[in-house]
Amino acid sequence: MSWTKKVLRINLTAGTCSPEPLNMEWVEQFLGQRGLATKYLTEEVPPTTDALSPENTMYMITGPLTGTMASTAGRYSVVTKSPLTGAVACSNSGGFFGNEMKCAGWDMVILEGKSPSPVYISINDDKAEILPADEIWGKSVWEADEWLHTKHQDPQLRVAAIGVSGEKGVLYSAIMNDLHRAAGRSGVGTVMGSKNVKAVVIRGSKGVDVQDPKAFFDATNAGKKILAENPVTGEGLPALGTQVLMNVINEMGAMPTNNWKDSVFEGASKISGEAMLEPRDSDGKANLTRNGACFACTIACQRVSTIDPEHFSVQNRDDLHPSYHANSGGLEYEAAWALGSDTGVDDIDALTYAQFVCNEQGLDPISLGSTIAAAMEMYEEGFITKEDTDGIELNFGNAEAMIKCTELVALGEGFGAELGQGSSRFCAKHGHPELSMTVRGQEFPAYDPRGIQGMGLGFATSNRGACHLRGYTVASEVLGIPIKTDPLETEGKAGLQIAFQNATAAFDSAGICIFTSFAWSLEDVAPQLNAACEGEWTPERLGEIGERIWNLERLYNDAAGQGASADKLPPRLTEEAVKTGPAAGKVNGLATMLPEYYAERGWSPEGDVTADTKARLGL
């Protein structure tokens, strides 16, 4: 309790499904989910493995709280070696897939090898099967979802699937579950596609037990109360979703715009969370129908949205899946930014449409939007022409062009196949690697580190490539959580970033959503884990586990050639000053922060994990 202590290992090459016990010694060190699966990866997949070869292995894993009544406890992660970055990949998703895996009696499902033909995995409690997927290979996630539900005739079946992009090798393909939830980053969907696996479907009826029910109810109720009373998790996120940030970040001058040439986007308010509430002319409805929740989540930030029926993207489009004309998973901040301000597009329906496409075909909208934005800059600079773009006039602000590119990448066709390699490869191929806004080959999220200094250090050191979900110092620098720090200053950011990185790794390993960390510290997580699980889980121990995980990921990346040498930002962020807004004149002070960071991590000045640190953490 509250691990099932059972792992389902599926060897796709051999066509076998075998149960094995969960390594409980590793649980002691790494807790679950992100940490535990990373341990499995580092033990089983050599760091130099080609990510798209059969030798790579994919771990779908829950945390100890997954499937319980703790708020947001429906999470699962996909851990593998990333084809986009060559570093460790760990993508976390909500919805209802993780809890179903736990309910079926499995902590983790491992996919290794490669199937000779397209298959999907069916798990019904103890029974696991590898079944042919020829009929859904080449179909979208939504089509596959329908087909699988029809085939199994079970409305409660939970489906995680890849779209066409994942089959075609687009390097930032996501694994989508429950139609709209994504294990989105670092191309985990691409790895699944490389194994000829279209989907994993799960039905569990066993339920999840906890160690001390009374203490557990008390602890989780206390946690829920804190979430409800917190202005971010209790008001902002339910009301406006992740899009609560669009106006906030833009107003502080940290909204990356036009491939990061600018840091203030004029059209931000038109694509913001607030704009999603405005009734439109055509049918009098707002973009947002309501908010929804993932399993057990008392925050409920999910958007349920419709596209304006008169918008060009859907008008007279009988060819589209019916969901484009109805409610579906709506616009998230990172999609709104990457596909919007970064490409200069301020058309909220175009963005909602593109978001739907990303959901339907399993794409990471951050990498997609950023790659399109980089291509737009290259086009405007004349580095690429219409001959390269399949005739698309790829100017900033062109919504049709953004949509066309999205559709092409979704299908991995023509110019889309090239954009599907991500901005790092795309820009390098066309001779301008400096225009790729990436770290370790992964595109940045929506926070200009010239206006939010700590995030620059976070991006540069993030183990899965540029990412906001590894050390979200925005919480402190912008929102004042847990204490307000000056976003324009570098001082103290190394320690702040480390604290966030370590805590985040612990949150990610527990089976809960990182959004709880707006309101919870490890002091709030520990009692919930303690009541649910065997063993002693103090906040200190969780912090140490977080640090251990971070160092383990780093060691793997070092060996994979993605260590200290990759701890850097594109010159635009460290050399080109912000032109307008509150951060005008600023560049990111990575050079100042990085040595402090190495020192505080207990790493060598070169950024290597020292023997002492390894020994201290038991690595």
Next chain:
Amino acid sequence: MKHVIIGAGPSGIVAAEHIRKFDQSATIVIIGDEPEAPYSRMAIPYHLIGNIEEEGTYLRHKPNHFNDLDIQLINARVDKIDSVDKMLQLSTGVTESYDKLLIASGSRPVSPPIPGIGEPGVHSCWTLEDAGAIAALAKPGAKVIQIGAGFIACIILEALARRDVDLTVVEMEDRMVPRMMDSIAGNMIKDWCLHKNIDVFTNGQVTEIQKAEGNHTFKVSVKTPDGVTQLDADLVITATGVRPCADFLEGSGITVDDGIIVDKNMQTNVPDIYASGDVAQGKDFCTGEYAVQAIQPTATEHGLIAAQNMVGLEGAECGGTINMNVLDTMGLISCSFGLWQGVEGGESCQLVEKDKWRYLNLQFDDDVLIGATGIGYTQHVGIMRGLIQSEIPLGKWKNKLLENPLQLMEAYLACTQSAAIQ
């Protein structure tokens, strides 16, 4: 006012209790011909399995329940009704007068005209007494032949199988449970039985039961399209259907068709005499015709309406009861509702999953659900009744159901909670 009720089954008991609710001072007498406390036949299989003691089959559990309600129970058979003098002749030799009479005498098993059917060792399974006799003979390894594969036959299968008997079922029709299951469903249940190591002969007829010498009590002749087979048996159970207990009404002036004909107030053609439950030919909601249903929910609903009319409550009418059944055949759960055979000009959809032992069939008239059959479904099945009996137009959901009948719950919610959903 003296109310007399013939029959101590669910219909009679519910009627008596409701009469008491409406009239504190009335004299209430129930006459039942079985010695035990009023019990439910529905519970007999569970008693036979051993899940419950005999007491577990009782309709009411509170000690002195009937005393407390001042309801008198008489153990006797009614031999004759004198509707002119309002007098009943009982098997005990005494007479009993009444002001209002409810006939809720139920039904009894049909005894098929087979030579040897009267031999000791041939039993129906209808009363607690029958259950006791069957339990005594159904020893491990005993060869048991069950004639008939209807509702009762199916629900006792598990009880017999659990006793490790060697079981054979013989059914005249082409499938099991032919009166509540269509061909696909009836054959799926048959396959399930075969899968559970029970021999099933459909299109089979037992032609003779002969006393035998040697290891087994009987030689049973079974005629099938392939010829005649001789089977050994130690116990023969007849479960070939039931018919209303109405023989004693001869000469009473009460009109009997298949059952006692009643109007929507549950009243017979004779003043002050009512009928309810298995013996009554009440209004069927789906067909609008009057027919014997012989099911538990109808019995209690009849009993309630009859009681209200007997105490003179205005407007207590039976708008028609819906024919429905739920059946557990050794763990395979099936149900059917209303016009599960469908109607001419109606549409239907079905989902057959033989590998999962699941089946769902929905029948529509225009965009209203009128009948349904399900196997392997146990969640929210009551909505099938709800949709049939409320006659809610399904609108666009009908086409969705034609595509995927499993969306029934969604259709139900969308049509009943439309304000919230649209």
Next chain:
Amino acid sequence: MQMSLVIDANKCTACLQCEMACSYEGEGVFNPTKSRIKIFPFHEEGIFVPYTCTQCDEAWCMHACPVEAIVLNKTTGAKEIVNDLCVGCKVCTIACPFGTVNYNADSGKVIKCDLCGGDPECAKACPTDAITYQDANWTGYDKMKDYAAKAMPAK
């Protein structure tokens, strides 16, 4: 004062906290498949609908039970299953026109909402007040009765 569960689908986010609370209270395990309250998502329409027993006055289940295993709790108004008496005949599951009595093959008995004896866990667990336990005279009850009436068999 008679209390009843009041459900407002427009507030539901489909987090399933109610299902877990219910399954834990009823079965001692977090298992939505064992819940007496169920959330039905309508993806295209964009709404989530919680659904459970309304403890209707007609009590179809209670009247249909052949062995008196469904009884009225006079304090809460709930129709409760008496597990010791339920034989598992399932007649109530087809008699209830709302489909809110379900057979549980594991226990061989039926399960339905019993209002947790007057302190319903689902309402306590609901973070958005989509499920509340209120004075039955409150206006929302009328709304629910209307809905129940619409779904009820014609008499």
